[in-house]
Amino acid sequence: MPDRVFDGRAFRAKRRAADLTQRQVADAVGVQEAAVARWESETTKPLPETLPVLARLLGLPLGTLFPREGKPDLADLRADAGYSQKDTIAITGASTTSSVRKAESGVRRLSDELVALLAAAYGVSEGTLRAGQERSFGNTAPDEENGVPSTLAEKIQFALDRTYPGESAPSDAQLAAAVNEYAGATVVSGEDIRDLRTGAVTEAAPIVLEGVADMLGVKLAYLKSDDAVTRQVVEGLTLLASKRRGDVGQIAARGMGAEGLSADLLAIVNEVVADLAQRPRPDDPQR
Incomplete structure (x- = not known):
């Protein structure tokens, strides 16, 4: 790739x-x-x-x-996590890099056990890792778990992308300031937020998660491990992004999404849109 x-x-x-x-x-x-x-x-x-x-x-x-055009294959995912092939020996518990090397070369696919171990170490979902593996074999990869984020880093980035479509999203420092304001104390730094957003750190204190959820206009449960809630919030954020871009037709067509988006949740989306419209832009000097 x-x-x-x-x-x-x-x-x-x-x-x-x-x-x-x-x-x-x-x-x-x-x-x-x-x-x-x-x-x-x-x-x-x-x-x-x-x-x-x-x-x-x-x-x-x-x-x-260091931008990249196109989606990563298995070797790219490893490199983006900062690991060499040799480093994967400690991750997999194997005596050699053979399994990883052959999968990256498109010779033999990883076992389910190794997929789970490597996905956790690389800070990506198993779906993303399998999609990267398919690219290593020269195949067109399916959508990573239907586009549903699974790790905390993926969820934060997904919410940022959908909440500020085509706009300048808040910086890590701005997100940290908002979380600290929510908490009423200094509980996180811009570097801490960056580590959460990039997957360098995979857990955060409850008050930090509450503040991030409040800033992004999502349910706290979305940042946790409830798959059903995650999918509902993903649907809601997708609609939110469409509405903020003015894609009214898409909103009407998807009013009841694949996950059965309820009228209540759609109302919440509309409330979030209105709330975000009143918020200062992240690059506003008056902020």
Whole structure:
């Protein structure tokens, strides 16, 4: 699949803006300083599994700093989680990388047990991992679990995408400020929110989840493990995104969604739309 784009000059500018030296970057990634110099001169490129470390070091989302066109295959999912093939030995408990290597090469699919172990380690759903595996075999992957997010990171990102379609979503720092305001105390930082949103951290204190749910206009149960509630909220957020874009026809056509969206839930969606319309935009200087 398409590699993430590494622009050496752009990376050098971001590094300097973050007031980091090549030596500091090298130490964080575990390479020689000369390797970083070669990356920035575009003589060589960093290994795919080092890109998440570089993104975290610069405090930027992986997809923003190193974008990729197209969807990931199995090797991409591993690299995006920051693992080398050798690292998967500790995850799977195997003595070699054979199973992972063959699956990534499109030779033999992973067992159900390994799918579960790797999905948990990579911070993605089993459906997403299986879809990536199909791409490794050159097949068109089905929709990842019908588009229903399963991990906390996927749920937060899904809600952000649907709540602010075509708009500038709140930054991690803005989300943290909103959560702290909800809690009436400093309970989370922008870095904490970033870790939750990217899957680096998979759990949060109840008050943090309550604040995130309030900010995103979703039910608290959506951020937990109730599949039925998750699917209802997904349907509601999809309708919300359509309505905010002005796709009234789509709202009418999908008024009773695949999950049997009730009139009550549709009313909630309308209330959330009205509430969001009154909120300051995330980039509003008056915010």
